[in-house]
Amino acid sequence: xxxxxxxxxxxxxxxxxxxxxxxxxxxxxxxxxxxxxxxxxxxxxxxxxxxxxxxxxxxxxxxxxxxxxxxxxxxxxxxxxxxxxxxxxxxxxxxxxxxxxxxxxxxxxxxxxxxxxxxxxxxxxxxxxxxxxxxxxxxxxxxxxxxxxxxxxxxxxxxxxxxxxxxxxxxxxxxxxxxxxxxxxxxxxxxxxxxxxxxxxxxxxxxxxxxxxxxxxxxxxxxxxxxxxxxxxxxxxxxxxxxxxxxxxxxxxxxxxxxxxxxxxxxxxxxxxxxxxxxxxxxxxxxxxxxxxxxxxxxxxxxxxxxxxxxxxxxxxxxxxxxxxxxxxxxxxxxxxxxxxxxxxxxxx
Numbered sequence: 001x002x003x004x005x006x007x008x009x010x011x012x013x014x015x016x017x018x019x020x021x022x023x024x025x026x027x028x029x030x031x032x033x034x035x036x037x038x039x040x041x042x043x044x045x046x047x048x049x050x051x052x053x054x055x056x057x058x059x060x061x062x063x064x065x066x067x068x069x070x071x072x073x074x075x076x077x078x079x080x081x082x083x084x085x086x087x088x089x090x091x092x093x094x095x096x097x098x099x100x101x102x103x104x105x106x107x108x109x110x111x112x113x114x115x116x117x118x119x120x121x122x123x124x125x126x127x128x129x130x131x132x133x134x135x136x137x138x139x140x141x142x143x144x145x146x147x148x149x150x151x152x153x154x155x156x157x158x159x160x161x162x163x164x165x166x167x168x169x170x171x172x173x174x175x176x177x178x179x180x181x182x183x184x185x186x187x188x189x190x191x192x193x194x195x196x197x198x199x200x201x202x203x204x205x206x207x208x209x210x211x212x213x214x215x216x217x218x219x220x221x222x223x224x225x226x227x228x229x230x231x232x233x234x235x236x237x238x239x240x241x242x243x244x245x246x247x248x249x250x251x252x253x254x255x256x257x258x259x260x261x262x263x264x265x266x267x268x269x270x271x272x273x274x275x276x277x278x279x280x281x282x283x284x285x286x287x288x289x290x291x292x293x294x295x296x297x298x299x300x301x302x303x304x305x306x307x308x309x310x311x312x313x314x315x316x317x318x319x320x321x322x323x324x325x326x327x328x329x330x331x332x333x334x335x336x337x338x339x340x341x342x343x344x345x346x347x348x349x
Contacts, residue, residue, distance in 0.1 A: 023063055023064060023086050024061060024062070025061065025062050025064050025068075025070075025085065025086060026062075026088075026089045027039070027072060027084075027091070028060075028089070028090070028091050029056075029092030029093070030055065030056050030057045030092075031055075031057075032052050032056045032074050032076075033074065033075040034053065034054050034075065035051070035052055035075030035076075036050070036051060036075060037050045037058045037060065037073070037074060037075065038050075039062060039071075039082075040071045041062075041069075041070050041071070042180075043068070046064070046068060046084075048060050048062050052075055062084070064085075065086065067083065067084065067085045067086070067144070068084045069082070069144055069147065069148075070082040070083075072092065078101065079100070080092065080104065081113060082104060083107055083110045084107070085108070085109065088107045090104050090105060090106030090107060090110065091105045093105055095114070095118075097118045097121065097122065098118060098121055099121045109143070109144060112143065112145055113145045113148060116132070116145065119132055120132055120133070120149070129153050130164070133149050133150075133153060133154070134168065136149065137168070137171050138171070141173035141176065142172070142173035142174070142175045142176050146172060146176055147181045147182070150169075150182070150185065151181070154168070159300055160300075161300060161301060162300065163318045165189065166186075166189050169185065199314050200312055200314075201306065201308045201312055204216060206283035207284055208281060208282060208283050208284075209274075214258065214283045219308075221254060221310045221340075222256045223252075223255045223307065223308070223309060223315070223333050223336065224256050224258055224308040225243075225246070225255070225256070225257045225258070225280075225307055225308075225319075226258045226259075226260060226305065226306045226307075227239075227243070227257070227258070227260065227280075227305045227321065228260050228262060228293075228294070228304040228305070229259060229261060229262070230288075230302060231261070231263050231265075231269060232263065232268075233302040233303075235303065236303035237276075239303045239321045240259065240276060240278045241276065242322065243259070243278065243279050243280060243321065245326065246321065246326040247279055248326075249323070249326030250326060250329050250330045251330060251334065252330070252334060252336070254310065254333055254336060255333050256280065257281065258280060258282075259273075259278060259280050259281065259282045260283050260284070260285050260293075261273075261284050261285065262288045262289055262294070263284065264286065266286075297317070304318060305318070305319040305320075305321055305325070306318075306319065307319055307325075307332075310336060315332065
Protein backbone atom coordinates (compact mmCIF):
# COMPACT_ATOMS: atom_id res chain seq x y z
CA UNK A 1 0.00 0.00 0.00
CA UNK A 2 2.86 2.32 0.90
CA UNK A 3 4.59 1.53 -2.41
CA UNK A 4 1.41 2.41 -4.28
CA UNK A 5 1.17 5.75 -2.51
CA UNK A 6 4.78 6.59 -3.35
CA UNK A 7 4.20 5.62 -7.00
CA UNK A 8 1.07 7.82 -7.17
CA UNK A 9 3.00 10.74 -5.68
CA UNK A 10 5.77 10.33 -8.24
CA UNK A 11 3.22 10.35 -11.05
CA UNK A 12 1.70 13.57 -9.75
CA UNK A 13 5.12 15.21 -9.60
CA UNK A 14 5.97 14.12 -13.18
CA UNK A 15 2.70 15.36 -14.65
CA UNK A 16 2.86 18.65 -12.73
CA UNK A 17 6.35 19.24 -14.12
CA UNK A 18 5.13 18.54 -17.63
CA UNK A 19 2.25 20.95 -17.14
CA UNK A 20 4.61 23.72 -16.00
CA UNK A 21 6.75 23.21 -19.10
CA UNK A 22 3.89 23.26 -21.62
CA UNK A 23 1.79 26.14 -20.24
CA UNK A 24 3.84 29.21 -21.07
CA UNK A 25 5.13 31.40 -23.89
CA UNK A 26 8.47 33.18 -24.01
CA UNK A 27 9.64 35.80 -26.50
CA UNK A 28 13.32 36.83 -26.57
CA UNK A 29 15.21 39.18 -28.83
CA UNK A 30 18.38 41.17 -29.44
CA UNK A 31 19.24 44.36 -31.25
CA UNK A 32 16.24 46.48 -30.23
CA UNK A 33 16.67 49.96 -28.78
CA UNK A 34 17.44 50.16 -25.10
CA UNK A 35 14.30 50.81 -23.05
CA UNK A 36 11.00 49.23 -22.06
CA UNK A 37 9.57 46.32 -24.04
CA UNK A 38 5.84 45.82 -23.49
CA UNK A 39 3.81 42.68 -24.14
CA UNK A 40 0.24 43.85 -24.65
CA UNK A 41 -2.96 41.81 -24.67
CA UNK A 42 -6.67 42.59 -24.42
CA UNK A 43 -6.51 40.27 -21.40
CA UNK A 44 -4.83 42.12 -18.52
CA UNK A 45 -3.37 38.90 -17.10
CA UNK A 46 -1.19 38.54 -20.21
CA UNK A 47 0.38 42.00 -20.06
CA UNK A 48 4.05 42.06 -19.13
CA UNK A 49 6.93 44.58 -19.08
CA UNK A 50 10.61 43.97 -19.63
CA UNK A 51 13.69 46.16 -20.03
CA UNK A 52 15.92 45.80 -23.03
CA UNK A 53 19.57 45.84 -21.99
CA UNK A 54 22.18 48.17 -23.45
CA UNK A 55 22.85 45.54 -26.15
CA UNK A 56 19.13 45.44 -26.97
CA UNK A 57 18.46 41.99 -25.56
CA UNK A 58 15.26 41.18 -23.67
CA UNK A 59 13.11 38.27 -22.57
CA UNK A 60 9.44 38.17 -21.61
CA UNK A 61 7.45 35.14 -20.44
CA UNK A 62 3.72 34.81 -19.92
CA UNK A 63 1.49 31.92 -18.78
CA UNK A 64 -1.10 30.74 -21.30
CA UNK A 65 -3.70 28.00 -21.48
CA UNK A 66 -4.60 28.51 -25.16
CA UNK A 67 -3.16 30.09 -28.29
CA UNK A 68 -3.44 33.83 -27.74
CA UNK A 69 -2.86 36.87 -29.98
CA UNK A 70 -0.49 39.39 -28.38
CA UNK A 71 1.30 42.55 -29.44
CA UNK A 72 4.96 43.28 -28.74
CA UNK A 73 5.62 47.01 -28.31
CA UNK A 74 9.29 47.90 -28.75
CA UNK A 75 11.11 50.88 -27.21
CA UNK A 76 10.89 52.83 -30.51
CA UNK A 77 7.06 52.31 -30.42
CA UNK A 78 7.11 49.83 -33.29
CA UNK A 79 4.61 47.01 -32.83
CA UNK A 80 5.01 43.35 -33.78
CA UNK A 81 1.99 40.99 -33.83
CA UNK A 82 2.55 37.77 -31.89
CA UNK A 83 0.59 34.52 -32.05
CA UNK A 84 1.54 32.98 -28.73
CA UNK A 85 1.18 29.22 -28.54
CA UNK A 86 1.61 27.54 -25.11
CA UNK A 87 4.99 25.86 -24.71
CA UNK A 88 6.67 27.97 -27.42
CA UNK A 89 9.98 29.82 -27.07
CA UNK A 90 9.93 32.47 -29.79
CA UNK A 91 12.69 34.81 -30.93
CA UNK A 92 12.39 38.28 -32.44
CA UNK A 93 14.66 38.66 -35.47
CA UNK A 94 15.35 41.46 -38.00
CA UNK A 95 13.50 41.06 -41.32
CA UNK A 96 13.97 43.64 -44.07
CA UNK A 97 11.07 42.19 -46.09
CA UNK A 98 8.51 43.22 -43.45
CA UNK A 99 7.54 46.86 -43.00
CA UNK A 100 7.81 46.49 -39.23
CA UNK A 101 11.44 45.41 -39.73
CA UNK A 102 10.97 42.34 -37.51
CA UNK A 103 9.78 38.76 -37.80
CA UNK A 104 9.20 36.16 -35.08
CA UNK A 105 10.50 32.59 -35.15
CA UNK A 106 8.36 30.17 -33.17
CA UNK A 107 4.86 28.80 -33.69
CA UNK A 108 2.94 27.66 -36.78
CA UNK A 109 0.42 30.53 -36.76
CA UNK A 110 3.24 33.05 -36.35
CA UNK A 111 5.02 31.57 -39.37
CA UNK A 112 1.83 31.81 -41.42
CA UNK A 113 1.34 35.46 -40.41
CA UNK A 114 4.89 36.51 -41.22
CA UNK A 115 4.83 34.64 -44.53
CA UNK A 116 1.61 36.28 -45.82
CA UNK A 117 2.72 39.68 -44.47
CA UNK A 118 5.91 39.54 -46.58
CA UNK A 119 3.81 38.91 -49.69
CA UNK A 120 1.37 41.74 -48.85
CA UNK A 121 4.13 44.23 -48.01
CA UNK A 122 5.75 43.51 -51.38
CA UNK A 123 2.49 43.99 -53.34
CA UNK A 124 2.64 46.95 -55.70
CA UNK A 125 -0.96 48.10 -55.35
CA UNK A 126 -4.02 47.97 -53.12
CA UNK A 127 -5.81 45.82 -55.71
CA UNK A 128 -3.07 43.19 -55.52
CA UNK A 129 -3.23 43.26 -51.73
CA UNK A 130 -6.99 42.70 -51.85
CA UNK A 131 -6.55 39.70 -54.16
CA UNK A 132 -3.91 38.21 -51.83
CA UNK A 133 -6.18 38.67 -48.80
CA UNK A 134 -9.16 37.12 -50.64
CA UNK A 135 -7.05 34.07 -51.56
CA UNK A 136 -5.85 33.78 -47.95
CA UNK A 137 -9.43 33.89 -46.61
CA UNK A 138 -10.48 31.21 -49.09
CA UNK A 139 -7.72 28.92 -47.78
CA UNK A 140 -7.83 29.92 -44.10
CA UNK A 141 -11.39 31.20 -43.40
CA UNK A 142 -11.19 30.75 -39.62
CA UNK A 143 -7.53 31.57 -38.96
CA UNK A 144 -6.72 34.24 -36.35
CA UNK A 145 -4.28 35.87 -38.81
CA UNK A 146 -7.31 37.29 -40.66
CA UNK A 147 -7.77 39.82 -37.85
CA UNK A 148 -4.35 41.35 -38.43
CA UNK A 149 -4.76 41.34 -42.22
CA UNK A 150 -8.04 43.23 -42.02
CA UNK A 151 -6.74 45.63 -39.39
CA UNK A 152 -3.49 46.55 -41.11
CA UNK A 153 -4.37 46.39 -44.81
CA UNK A 154 -8.13 47.13 -45.05
CA UNK A 155 -9.51 48.88 -41.97
CA UNK A 156 -6.85 51.10 -40.38
CA UNK A 157 -5.77 52.84 -43.60
CA UNK A 158 -6.61 56.26 -45.09
CA UNK A 159 -10.03 56.23 -46.79
CA UNK A 160 -10.93 52.55 -46.24
CA UNK A 161 -13.31 51.00 -48.75
CA UNK A 162 -16.19 50.25 -46.39
CA UNK A 163 -18.32 48.38 -48.91
CA UNK A 164 -15.38 46.17 -49.85
CA UNK A 165 -14.69 45.48 -46.17
CA UNK A 166 -18.35 44.54 -45.65
CA UNK A 167 -18.33 42.12 -48.58
CA UNK A 168 -15.00 40.56 -47.61
CA UNK A 169 -16.16 40.06 -44.01
CA UNK A 170 -18.97 37.86 -45.31
CA UNK A 171 -16.38 35.44 -46.74
CA UNK A 172 -14.88 34.64 -43.33
CA UNK A 173 -15.75 31.41 -41.55
CA UNK A 174 -18.46 31.33 -38.89
CA UNK A 175 -16.06 31.44 -35.94
CA UNK A 176 -14.36 34.53 -37.33
CA UNK A 177 -17.73 36.17 -38.02
CA UNK A 178 -18.31 36.17 -34.25
CA UNK A 179 -14.79 37.32 -33.37
CA UNK A 180 -14.72 40.34 -31.06
CA UNK A 181 -12.66 42.41 -33.51
CA UNK A 182 -14.91 41.74 -36.49
CA UNK A 183 -18.04 42.34 -34.41
CA UNK A 184 -16.63 45.79 -33.63
CA UNK A 185 -15.83 46.45 -37.30
CA UNK A 186 -19.39 45.51 -38.28
CA UNK A 187 -20.82 47.94 -35.72
CA UNK A 188 -18.72 50.77 -37.13
CA UNK A 189 -19.76 49.88 -40.69
CA UNK A 190 -23.41 49.79 -39.69
CA UNK A 191 -23.12 53.29 -38.27
CA UNK A 192 -21.49 54.56 -41.46
CA UNK A 193 -23.50 52.76 -44.13
CA UNK A 194 -25.96 50.45 -42.42
CA UNK A 195 -27.70 47.79 -44.42
CA UNK A 196 -29.27 50.22 -46.85
CA UNK A 197 -31.12 47.54 -48.79
CA UNK A 198 -34.92 48.01 -48.57
CA UNK A 199 -34.54 51.48 -47.06
CA UNK A 200 -36.41 54.37 -48.66
CA UNK A 201 -34.20 56.28 -51.06
CA UNK A 202 -33.89 59.92 -49.92
CA UNK A 203 -35.61 62.56 -52.01
CA UNK A 204 -33.48 64.95 -54.04
CA UNK A 205 -33.61 67.90 -56.40
CA UNK A 206 -30.85 68.31 -58.98
CA UNK A 207 -30.57 70.45 -62.13
CA UNK A 208 -30.42 68.48 -65.38
CA UNK A 209 -28.63 69.32 -68.65
CA UNK A 210 -31.59 71.41 -69.75
CA UNK A 211 -31.66 73.25 -66.39
CA UNK A 212 -34.87 71.52 -65.29
CA UNK A 213 -35.06 70.34 -61.69
CA UNK A 214 -35.05 66.56 -61.37
CA UNK A 215 -36.56 64.84 -58.32
CA UNK A 216 -37.51 61.33 -57.23
CA UNK A 217 -41.19 62.03 -57.80
CA UNK A 218 -40.95 62.19 -61.59
CA UNK A 219 -40.02 58.49 -61.71
CA UNK A 220 -43.35 57.24 -60.35
CA UNK A 221 -44.05 53.53 -60.93
CA UNK A 222 -40.60 52.94 -62.45
CA UNK A 223 -37.52 51.06 -61.48
CA UNK A 224 -34.77 53.67 -61.36
CA UNK A 225 -31.05 53.01 -61.80
CA UNK A 226 -29.14 55.87 -60.17
CA UNK A 227 -25.45 56.18 -61.05
CA UNK A 228 -23.01 58.47 -59.26
CA UNK A 229 -20.02 59.37 -61.40
CA UNK A 230 -17.68 62.22 -62.39
CA UNK A 231 -15.62 63.25 -65.40
CA UNK A 232 -12.52 63.46 -63.18
CA UNK A 233 -12.91 59.77 -62.31
CA UNK A 234 -11.80 57.75 -65.34
CA UNK A 235 -13.32 54.45 -64.16
CA UNK A 236 -16.79 55.88 -63.58
CA UNK A 237 -16.65 57.94 -66.79
CA UNK A 238 -15.85 54.79 -68.76
CA UNK A 239 -18.68 52.85 -67.08
CA UNK A 240 -21.26 55.34 -68.36
CA UNK A 241 -20.77 53.73 -71.78
CA UNK A 242 -22.20 50.47 -70.38
CA UNK A 243 -25.60 52.07 -69.74
CA UNK A 244 -26.71 51.74 -73.35
CA UNK A 245 -26.30 47.96 -73.37
CA UNK A 246 -28.06 47.70 -69.98
CA UNK A 247 -30.97 49.75 -71.29
CA UNK A 248 -31.23 47.48 -74.34
CA UNK A 249 -31.38 44.38 -72.11
CA UNK A 250 -34.36 45.69 -70.13
CA UNK A 251 -37.57 45.11 -72.11
CA UNK A 252 -39.85 47.08 -69.79
CA UNK A 253 -40.69 50.73 -70.37
CA UNK A 254 -41.13 51.12 -66.62
CA UNK A 255 -37.41 51.61 -66.20
CA UNK A 256 -35.38 54.80 -66.14
CA UNK A 257 -31.73 55.77 -65.70
CA UNK A 258 -30.55 58.78 -63.73
CA UNK A 259 -26.87 59.73 -63.77
CA UNK A 260 -25.80 62.13 -61.03
CA UNK A 261 -22.45 63.73 -61.71
CA UNK A 262 -20.26 64.87 -58.82
CA UNK A 263 -18.40 67.36 -60.99
CA UNK A 264 -17.85 70.86 -59.70
CA UNK A 265 -17.07 72.08 -63.23
CA UNK A 266 -20.44 72.15 -65.00
CA UNK A 267 -18.83 72.85 -68.40
CA UNK A 268 -16.75 69.67 -68.32
CA UNK A 269 -19.81 67.74 -67.20
CA UNK A 270 -21.99 69.05 -70.07
CA UNK A 271 -19.26 68.42 -72.63
CA UNK A 272 -18.93 64.80 -71.45
CA UNK A 273 -22.70 64.13 -71.43
CA UNK A 274 -23.18 65.54 -74.90
CA UNK A 275 -19.88 64.31 -76.37
CA UNK A 276 -20.31 60.75 -75.10
CA UNK A 277 -24.08 60.66 -75.68
CA UNK A 278 -24.62 59.38 -72.14
CA UNK A 279 -28.17 58.02 -72.07
CA UNK A 280 -30.75 58.61 -69.35
CA UNK A 281 -31.49 61.66 -67.24
CA UNK A 282 -28.28 63.52 -66.46
CA UNK A 283 -28.13 65.70 -63.37
CA UNK A 284 -25.44 67.56 -61.44
CA UNK A 285 -24.64 67.52 -57.72
CA UNK A 286 -22.84 70.85 -57.35
CA UNK A 287 -21.48 69.92 -53.90
CA UNK A 288 -19.53 67.04 -55.42
CA UNK A 289 -18.52 64.36 -52.92
CA UNK A 290 -19.81 66.55 -50.07
CA UNK A 291 -23.46 66.15 -51.07
CA UNK A 292 -25.96 64.81 -48.54
CA UNK A 293 -26.71 61.60 -50.44
CA UNK A 294 -23.00 60.83 -50.79
CA UNK A 295 -22.64 61.21 -47.04
CA UNK A 296 -25.67 59.05 -46.25
CA UNK A 297 -24.31 56.21 -48.41
CA UNK A 298 -20.71 56.88 -47.32
CA UNK A 299 -19.64 56.85 -50.98
CA UNK A 300 -15.85 56.93 -51.17
CA UNK A 301 -15.28 55.47 -54.64
CA UNK A 302 -16.90 55.77 -58.06
CA UNK A 303 -18.91 54.62 -59.87
CA UNK A 304 -21.59 53.89 -57.29
CA UNK A 305 -24.95 52.64 -58.53
CA UNK A 306 -28.25 52.13 -56.71
CA UNK A 307 -31.39 50.42 -58.03
CA UNK A 308 -34.60 51.93 -56.63
CA UNK A 309 -37.98 50.18 -56.82
CA UNK A 310 -41.22 51.83 -58.03
CA UNK A 311 -42.06 52.16 -54.33
CA UNK A 312 -38.88 54.24 -53.79
CA UNK A 313 -37.15 51.54 -51.80
CA UNK A 314 -33.58 50.41 -52.46
CA UNK A 315 -33.49 47.06 -54.27
CA UNK A 316 -29.69 46.90 -54.71
CA UNK A 317 -26.78 49.18 -53.84
CA UNK A 318 -23.17 49.36 -55.01
CA UNK A 319 -24.41 47.56 -58.12
CA UNK A 320 -21.73 46.78 -60.76
CA UNK A 321 -22.61 48.23 -64.17
CA UNK A 322 -22.30 45.09 -66.26
CA UNK A 323 -24.45 42.58 -68.13
CA UNK A 324 -25.54 40.92 -64.88
CA UNK A 325 -27.06 44.23 -63.80
CA UNK A 326 -29.10 44.23 -67.01
CA UNK A 327 -30.31 40.68 -66.36
CA UNK A 328 -31.30 41.55 -62.78
CA UNK A 329 -33.17 44.72 -63.74
CA UNK A 330 -34.96 43.00 -66.62
CA UNK A 331 -36.14 40.24 -64.27
CA UNK A 332 -37.39 42.67 -61.62
CA UNK A 333 -39.18 44.95 -64.08
CA UNK A 334 -40.80 41.97 -65.82
CA UNK A 335 -42.23 40.75 -62.50
CA UNK A 336 -43.46 44.27 -61.73
CA UNK A 337 -45.12 44.65 -65.13
CA UNK A 338 -46.76 41.22 -64.80
CA UNK A 339 -48.18 42.08 -61.38
CA UNK A 340 -49.56 45.37 -62.73
CA UNK A 341 -51.10 43.63 -65.74
CA UNK A 342 -52.81 41.01 -63.57
CA UNK A 343 -54.02 43.69 -61.18
CA UNK A 344 -55.52 45.74 -64.03
CA UNK A 345 -57.27 42.66 -65.45
CA UNK A 346 -58.74 41.91 -62.07
CA UNK A 347 -59.97 45.50 -61.63
CA UNK A 348 -61.59 45.53 -65.10
CA UNK A 349 -63.71 42.42 -64.49
